[in-house]
Amino acid sequence: MSDDNSPISAREARRLFADFKTAPALVLAVSGGPDSVALMWLAARWQRSLARGPRLLVVTVDHGLRPEAAREAREVKRQAAALGLTHRTLRWRGAKPKTGLPAAAREARYRLLAQAACAAGASHVLTAHTRDDQAETLLMRLLRGSGIAGLSAMARLAERDGIVLARPLLDVPKSQLVATLKRAKLGFADDPTNRDTAFTRPRLRALLPQLATEGGDIRNLARLAARLARANAAVEVLADGAERFLRLRDRGDAPHDLGGRSFEAAGFAALPEEVRLRLLLRAINALGHEGPAELGKVESLLAALDQAIAGARTATKGRPALKQTLAGALISLAGGRIHVAPAPARRRKERIRKADAGGS
Incomplete structure (x- = not known):
């Protein structure tokens, strides 16, 4: 050399x-x-x-x-x-x-x-x-x-x-x-x-x-x-395996999220934190329409999600324990499942809001 x-x-x-x-x-x-x-x-x-x-x-x-x-x-x-x-x-x-x-x-x-x-x-x-x-x-x-x-x-x-x-x-x-x-x-x-x-x-x-x-x-x-690239590749393999693991836990009877992704909350919570972050990032970036999600914001979302999963038993029945948007994706926790789907476009929501205000 x-x-x-x-x-x-x-x-x-x-x-x-x-x-x-x-x-x-x-x-x-x-x-x-x-x-x-x-x-x-x-x-x-x-x-x-x-x-x-x-x-x-x-x-x-x-x-x-x-x-x-x-x-x-x-x-x-x-x-x-x-x-x-x-x-x-x-x-x-x-x-x-x-x-x-x-x-x-x-x-x-x-x-x-x-x-x-x-x-x-x-x-x-x-x-x-x-x-x-x-x-x-x-x-x-x-x-x-x-x-x-x-x-x-x-x-x-x-x-x-x-x-x-x-x-x-x-x-x-x-x-x-x-x-x-x-x-x-x-x-x-x-x-x-x-x-x-x-x-x-x-x-x-x-x-x-x-x-x-x-x-x-x-x-x-x-x-x-x-x-670090070597470590990152290893975490990606773990995230791939985690997605397969969560699908197996669903056993084919999970509700179908049309145009979205869904994770069984208990299985998700059992995964290592870095793997959970990857799964959320993948879902948000795939389904959101406002560009890649910032890592810091996904970390904050995960913390809120973990807290919501831990307190889900005391949540009001029928209401989401958590519901928020990030990078154009809508993330919610309800019925023991985490759902990620495209959020309504902001411009459309703004037009609806203005129309409602004008008609009142």
């Missing part, structure tokens, strides 16, 4: 891209920075080494946020052509939000990349996220109080809009990619927003040297993310 400052060899590149050699086509997300230019160069070299490799399409997303972006996209196009690759520039059009800009830009980028992949018949979109990115993502989510799933940071493979998002360089340090480009004598763009302390990621990046002196270097942080 090479050190963190040595170029990536042809043999290592074959290992990095081995899982994609039977794909019909691949989209390479290339912004022009060092990581993505290295991805493009390594993928092109790997493809040439195959007797019959996948078609490669290089895609650059211009977010329209910096005047230099158009010039950088043209440079990527020139580099792609020199490698014999097809290139497309996609633009994020329309109004840009005044807050949450990095997250909105990221969503737009992935949406455009997925659209390009579908149009090209590609099975995967490859991005150039590195070990450094993984460490920074872990820190960001740690400081935001994420749960195990969030602290797993970025997955090597993830499905998005019907396309597999792949990160083949996730175990590779950025320094190795820069060394690879230097040996290949390839230039790359320098995005000043990567150092703009108005954003969270650059501020945390500036702290990494200090963390490294205490043992919190990039390698150890990425290793922690991998271990």
Whole structure:
């Protein structure tokens, strides 16, 4: 295994891209920075080494946020052509939000990349996220109080809009990619927003040297993310088993929730807390219509649900022991069962309320 400052060899590149050699086509997300230019160069070299490799399409997303972006996209196009690759520039059009800009830009980028992949018949979109990115993502989510799933940071493979998002360089340090480009004598763009302390990621990046002196270097942080991903996968298996367990307890005579999900309350209460959280999250996110539920709010709901289950014997007969909405889902406890169903849309409820008020 090479050190963190040595170029990536042809043999290592074959290992990095081995899982994609039977794909019909691949989209390479290339912004022009060092990581993505290295991805493009390594993928092109790997493809040439195959007797019959996948078609490669290089895609650059211009977010329209910096005047230099158009010039950088043209440079990527020139580099792609020199490698014999097809290139497309996609633009994020329309109004840009005044807050949450990095997250909105990221969503737009992935949406455009997925659209390009579908149009090209590609099975995967490859991005150039590195070990450094993984460490920074872990820190960001740690400081935001994420749960195990969030602290797993970025997955090597993830499905998005019907396309597999792949990160083949996730175990590779950025320094190795820069060394690879230097040996290949390839230039790359320098995005000043990567150092703009108005954003969270650059501020945390500036702290990494200090963390490294205490043992919190990039390698150890990425290793922690991998271990948490392993634990998260185990909890997901337990949650799958718990769902099957609750269905078996129903024995086929449980009331059918049309358009919803239902759990036998006593069996649900016997499960570990983390598993119960997963089951609620799954149900709310599947049936709600207001986006993913916040973990903290689901934790509060679970606490209220546990209390309601414990006091259900003293509840008024025929009335729900608990009934509340979260993320567009309606959660209730009644008749010894937990029910999760889509909540009435707020706009519709508001129109009904206004109509009732006008008619009174």
